[in-house]
Amino acid sequence: MPVVLQGQEAHRAVVSKTASLLTPSPLQNHLLAALPANEFRQLASHLEQVPMRLGEVLCESGSPMQHAYFPTTSIVSLQYVMENGAAAEIAGVGNEGMLGISLFMGGLTTPSRALVQTGGIGYRLPVKVLLEQFHRDGPIARLLLRYTQALITQIAQTGACNRHHSxxxxxxxxxxxxxxxxxxxxxxxxxxxxxxxxxxxxxxxxxxxxxxxxxxxxxxxxxxxxxxxxxxxxxxxxxxxxxxxxxxxxxxxxxxxx
Amino acid sequence: MPVVLQGQEAHRAVVSKTASLLTPSPLQNHLLAALPANEFRQLASHLEQVPMRLGEVLCESGSPMQHAYFPTTSIVSLQYVMENGAAAEIAGVGNEGMLGISLFMGGLTTPSRALVQTGGIGYRLPVKVLLEQFHRDGPIARLLLRYTQALITQIAQTGACNRHHSxxxxxxxxxxxxxxxxxxxxxxxxxxxxxxxxxxxxxxxxxxxxxxxxxxxxxxxxxxxxxxxxxxxxxxxxxxxxxxxxxxxxxxxxxxxx
DNA sequence: TGCCGTCTGTACGGTAGCCCACAGAAGAAT
DNA sequence: ATTCTTCTGTGGGCTACCGTACAGACGGCA
Structure with a gap:
């Protein structure tokens, strides 16, 4: 029930440690890195580096997002919040993925909440740019759809795991x-x-x-x-x-x- | 553990009952019915009516399908089968949806098994036709993607339900x-x-x-x-x-x- | 240094759902 | 009608996890 997040104590070590490991770059996100160079270039100028702080809610259940997020050193937890306040994580999103599937799937919103589970850095892309690129129906669209399928697997397996494993x-x-x-x-x-x-x-x-x-x-x-x-x-x-x-x-x- | 299905006793009433209610038509499937008339016409001649019998496995985990299925009077259960043989349903597909998301999402296969849970009728569409239509990036593609998002919600909610509800x-x-x-x-x-x-x-x-x-x-x-x-x-x-x-x-x- | 908020350890009873075993009953098959 | 399969009912013991309660300890902060 208590999804209490203390904003004070934590998120010190990670920010300083990982930020010093490498110069931050959108290419630390595997999806962005997987794009052909010329496709990536179409996006690069629109990508905005943003700090993602532990406990921050990037998207509430049912509210539309203005940006898609590509975490690099941060991790986001997608959760369903039940009526009694209890939550269940349905999947996680880190440097292997992106947040904002529903933007190109057509629903614009989802019933899930997106909570920063590990503070760090991410890059965000305005919806408009995302959709323009998606509807060119090229490598970007194919990549995002394959990622979505992988995410579905993660969600489904998490649910089955909830049922059967200790x-x-x-x-x-x-x-x-x-x-x-x-x-x-x-x-x-x-x-x-x-x-x-x-x-x-x-x-x-x-x-x-x-x-x-x-x-x-x-x-x-x-x-x-x-x-x-x-x-x-x-x-x-x-x-x-x-x-x-x-x-x-x-x-x-x-x-x-x- | 025992996913035993007796093929003998059951599936009598439904087949005779529902089949007599209406003349079978692909438009009993809500996705197909939601298409603009001219879009539907593109598919119609390729849709093949198939009986879907209780217990039939339409797709094993990890194996590619040759067709997408649009149930009308039948219902399909998507399940994850664990190593110990236990299963967990991740979602159901009936006249509101389709089976074969992974075909257009780009993965071609999924780790889930598709089992007919209620015998009845469905319509199937060859992969080739499905993909041709999907890549026209018109109303069909938008519809299928929105359906996929709805399916994701069902999968995620089922998983959360597994965790918290009686x-x-x-x-x-x-x-x-x-x-x-x-x-x-x-x-x-x-x-x-x-x-x-x-x-x-x-x-x-x-x-x-x-x-x-x-x-x-x-x-x-x-x-x-x-x-x-x-x-x-x-x-x-x-x-x-x-x-x-x-x-x-x-x-x-x-x-x-x- | 000491305080205090927060995190971690532990304990105890309660309970939902599991594993196992078997009895009874319905319906299909002959 | 009889047999036989399969489905449904029930019971007893077990375990994992829940709800609650509280003590101790860490570490930030003044």
Whole structure:
């Protein structure tokens, strides 16, 4: 129920750390990087770098967006918020994807909320430009549709995972998916926040995280989780992680960065 | 675990009953009916009427389809099958939609299995024709993309429902969504089959159905469920049903049938 | 340095849904 | 009509996760 986000304590380390790793560039987003150079050029001048702060809501359920977002060092969580206030994450969007599918799918809005789960940088593109490019029905449109299909897989697999797999398995899945979108092994993340995204109690996360810590797979302190043993996570995760990754790789193979 | 489907006992009543209600026509499918007359004409000669029998698998996980399917009196269940054999329905497709999203989204295959949940009639369209029409980027493409977005909502809401709502609520949701795709209040459906689609034990369905029967909302006998009191279902269902219906109506308003 | 807000650990009873086992009943097949 | 398959009802024990409550600890801030 409490989707409480403290805006004060966190989002320090990540911003300074990742920003210093590389000069920010829209090409850190894999979708943008996968475009042919001349297609990318059509967009480049319209892309605006924006800071995405932890806890920021980029889009409320049912409200139209003026921009599509392409995260690079940030991660966005798509969630459905239930009437009683509980939430469930339906998918995550990081440097592999974009936020704003519904803009070109024709609905303009969706029932999902978009919440920044990891602070960082992203690039945004005005709707108008996105739609112009999409309706040229070229590589950009094909790429965005394939991404949408991959996203559907992630949503569906998350739902099936909700049904069948244990807390610990789901936590491992979530950690791995998040890790894949991060440049480091250190997640700035409270258990409270993870719980609200997975749609479970904070105590359940504490227990599952405690187990993983005990096994030496992760370590953590207030607001930070460090993955010590990625293979360990792999051995505890359910099949859902692999299915999603495989489907993403199939639909969006890594393109040579220009 | 047992996704056992007896091909013998069932699918008698429906086939004879619904088939006699109306002369079969592709326009019984709402997507096809929503097309402008001249657009529909482009497809009409390529649409092939096919019987869709209960238990038939129209598409296995990961295998490419040669046709897109537009159910009219039949209903198809999209499911994810887990490694241990358990399944979870991610969405249903009836006369409001189509099967074969991935054909035009660019992936050609999906990790989901398509199983006929209610026997009846459907129309299929060769991939080649579908793609030709889709890439004209006209009303057909826009319609299919809006349908895809609605389907995404259904998938996501189903997943969230898996997480937060009770067996009984989910059963009501499932019954209402199925009912909306049927011409009668009488579902040819075993509890076993419902259980395998919801991804729960048969006993759980028996118990929830028993409650609803006790309250006079439904009645049933071996392999048949009759909804006596639709308002009663509405009062027991979770919000998920309404969210999905609302989003479908928003994205795909009923078009005047030609 | 000390305070205080927030995060993490733990515990305890409650319960929904699981696994297993089996009995009874309906309807199809012969 | 009888048989036989398959579907439905029921019960008992089990586990994961929930709701609630509270204690302890970390770390930002004054």
């Amino acid at each position: 807390m610990e398995q789901q936590l491992c899945r979530w950690l791995l998916l998040t890790l894949d979108r991060m440049p480091t092994n250190d997640l700035v993340m409270t258990q409270e926040l993870i719980a609200s995204m997975l749609g479970v109690r904070r105590e359940s996360v504490t227990e599952a995280a405690g187990n993983l810590k005990h096994k030496g797979v992760i370590s953590y302190r207030r607001g930070h989780i460090t993955v010590l043993d990625r293979a360990g996570l792999n051995s505890h995760v359910c099949e859902c992680y692999v299915v999603v990754k495989t489907e993403f790789n199939r639909l969006l193979p890594d393109a040579p960065h220009h | 067996m009984e609520q989910q059963l009501c949701r499932w019954l209402l969504l199925t009912l909306d795709r049927m011409p009668t209040n009488d579902l040819v459906m075993t509890q076993e089959l419902i259980a395998s689609m919801l991804g729960v034990r048969r006993e759980s369905v028996t118990e929830a159905a028993g409650n609803l029967k006790h309250k006079g909302v439904i009645s049933y006998r071996r392999g048949h469920i009759t909804v006596l009191d639709r308002a009663g279902l509405n009062s027991h269902v979770c919000e998920c049903y309404v969210v999905v219906k609302t989003e479908f109506n928003r994205l795909l308003p009923d078009a005047p049938h030609h």
